Amino acid sequence: MIRVSELRLELDEDESLLRKKAGKVLRTDPKYIEKLTIFKKSVDARKKDDVHFSYTVDVTLGLDETQVLRRCRSPKAKAAEEYKYTLPVNRRQSAFRPVVVGFGPAGMFAGLILAEAGLRPIVLERGKDIQRRQQDVNAFWQQHILNEESNVQFGEGGAGTFSDGKLTTGIKSPFIRQVLQELYEAGAPEEILYAAKPHIGTDRLAVVVQNIRKKIERLGGEVRLECRLENLILANGFIHGVTYSHLGQTVDMETDAVILAIGHSARDTVEMLYKNGAQIIQKPFSVGARIEHPQKLIDKAQYGAFAGHPKLGAADYKLSCHGLHQRGAYTFCMCPGGTVVAAASEKGSVIVNGMSTLARDGENANSALLVGIDPVDFPSEHPLAGMYYQREIEQNAFALGGGDYRAPAQLVGDFLADLESRALGNVQPTCPTGVTLTNLRYCLPDKVRTTMQAAITEMDKRLHGFALPDAVLTAPETRSSSSVRILRDEFCQCNLRGVYPCGEGAGYAGGIVSAAVDGIKCAHAVLADAH
Ligand SMILES: Cc1cc2nc3c(=O)[nH]c(=O)nc-3n(C[C@H](O)[C@H](O)[C@H](O)COP(=O)(O)OP(=O)(O)OC[C@H]3O[C@@H](n4cnc5c(N)ncnc54)[C@H](O)[C@@H]3O)c2cc1C
Incomplete structure (x- = not known):
């Protein structure tokens, strides 16, 4: 070839x-x-x-x-040679079925590989199936009723299900091709196999996720929904089983291999791991806001006279600035023709994210505008201090938004002038729980806010219109990555032997594809463990 x-x-x-x-x-x-x-x-x-x-x-x-x-x-x-994924040899001697906790991209791909290897994995997922999860998310977005177990972060497909489904990644791995191939076979558009910026869209993702679950089940695995891991059963530093809850019942299950793919929002589970002695360290993360512009403005800035050409679709952008107030700022998870998403998973807190459908035909473009937060900025040296700092920002935002899950928002012109916003201009914010116009200085840390101000002015030089005074900032975006890392060795196990921290929540991935790749990696580690 x-x-x-x-x-x-x-x-x-x-x-x-x-x-x-x-x-x-x-x-x-x-x-x-x-x-x-x-x-x-x-x-x-x-x-x-x-x-x-x-x-x-x-x-x-x-x-x-x-x-x-x-x-x-x-x-x-x-x-060139055609890439072909080969399942590694299964060296595992154990008769126990491996357990995967979490059915997001990392857990899905870990479960799939273990099922393909004939190990009949049991996947525990705290949230509900997609249809019932969608109803809970609608109840949150329309009536502001938050279900802490079934929301944008938790449920079948993980945070990925309500994501934008952009499949770009900064990592290099031969498994990326395999991830794209599986997603395609499960119903994603063929274009993801070759587009430089592959995208599924939240509408198509729901189908893909359900098809992957069915495949795991066909191969002998089980996906147990509404089953929340409550504790690890440990003896002499080795895993002997897990305790999980299901509809009010507590169940103990024996196993000697647990892949923990819990995502970055399961704070209760991270606390449980910490209490059990898992080695957890602080990790930098980012804080900022979603910025919304008219999509037509972005198309014009990126494609000039070609803007609106039917073969081009909605334009995207990716911008970054370094050395502003000794910090970096960058745009992240840009959603052309998309909407802002209210993505809280804890009562009394507000967080935002972004998504789009496959057609990407909405009026607005949105992107996260983020600033890095280092462990030195955390209030203490406690390993979970970053997680509590995230929560504090989210709770402040809840209060600032009016205490009913409306997100605090400010026009870019006012943000740059440090003035409270009082009326919207030409850009209609899309956050489904609504917004409260305010001054974001009351919920974003000062260093984040001032760096964002400098970045907007700088980015406008590269993308004309980025500092549009009517553009809307909706805050806070706090969960673009995990604030902790659960340490693991070269066999992907943590100090609790037989436990494999995996994916974004454990600090080894950022995004759908890298989480899925890490799921494959951890499944391979389970197959390679000959004990
Ligand atoms: C709105 C939105 C848009 C996004 N857009 C994109 C995008 O376009 N492209 C991209 O690459 N990334 C995007 N992301 C990020 C992406 O979704 C995550 O990076 C990815 O899902 C992480 O995968 P994961 O499997 O590690 O964790 P998750 O997807 O978070 O999955 C973890 C799962 O574990 C479950 N769980 C947690 N604790 C327990 C427990 N104790 N017991 C049982 N189950 C448990 C949770 O319910 C959850 O389903 C977006 C995220 C959101 C919220």
Whole structure:
């Protein structure tokens, strides 16, 4: 197979032209191309007057490919191999079924691999199935009734289910391909296999998650919903079982391997682990707000005269600034054509996030604008101090919003001038529980607020309109990552032997794909443990 990169297509050109273009690079008649698949597709918008697509394709030729490569001498062509995931050998001797706690991306992929290896894992998930979870989330968004066990963070699919479903990641791992392939087979659009910025959309994610659960069950695994891990049964530092609760009943279950994929919002479970002696350390995290602009403004800033072209869809952006008040600020989880999400999981607290549907056709663009918080900023050296600091910010926001889950919000113009907002301008905020106009100085730490002010002005130089006075900031965004790390060794186990801290909550991932990859990694570690 030969991989040919940097094939340019104009916005109005058809993908059928790729054969001809690949043939030209290879100096080979396209009739010898037996198979062509798109490996990567991206929008090149570096020059606003020359927006086009750039493709990398894999071709199989009905000719000697080594000779073709030697003859064409193009830096755009190189030999490539198709990636194929292989399940590692199962060295486990134990008769116990492994337990996975949490059915977010990390737990889903850990469960899937263990099920494929024939270990019939039992997955415990504290939240409800997707349909009933959706009803609880609707009750929260429409009537402001929060269910602490079934919400945007907890339930089938984890935090990922109500996410935007962007599948970009900063990590490098051969398992990324496998994650995308599984998601595609479970119902995600084919484009995720090759788009430079793959995206599922929250609407399609629900289907994907349910199909992955069914696959685990078909392979002999079990996903037990509304089952919350309450405690670990330990003896001499080794895991012997777990205690979980289900609809008011407490159940003890024997096992010698527990993958803990609990996400970053299960503060009660983290406290339980700490009490049991798990080694937990502080970890930096970020705090900020969602910033909403009209999507048309972002399209214009990114695509110039090409804005609105049907093949381009809604434009995104990614911005960062360093060295502002000795801190960095960055945009995160940008949702083109999306909405702000009220994402609380604890009563009396407000947090926001963002999502979009597959179509990304909403009026507004939103993104988190975040500032890093280091352990030196935490109120104490206690390993869980960052977690309590997050909670304090969320509770302050609840009070500032009016005590009924409306989120505090401020116009960007007022934020920059440090003035309380009193009326909305041309941008309608989309937070489903509503917003209370205020001054965000009363809920964001000072260092976060002043760094955000400097960043907005700086970012406006790179994305014209970013500092639009009518743009709306809705706060706080506190849970872009975990505030703790549960230490683990090279076998992915923590000091409580047989316990595998996994995914975002344990501090080993940030986002859907990296959490899923970590799930695979921990499942491999279970398979490799021959005790
Ligand atoms: C609104 C929103 C939008 C997002 N958008 C994106 C995006 O576009 N792209 C992206 O990459 N990331 C996005 N994220 C982040 C992404 O969802 C997380 O990074 C990812 O879900 C982390 O995966 P995880 O499996 O480690 O944890 P989680 O997905 O948080 O899953 C943990 C699961 O464990 C369960 N659990 C916790 N404690 C217990 C217990 N004691 N017993 C049993 N079960 C328990 C929880 O109920 C939960 O279902 C978004 C998040 C949100 C909230």
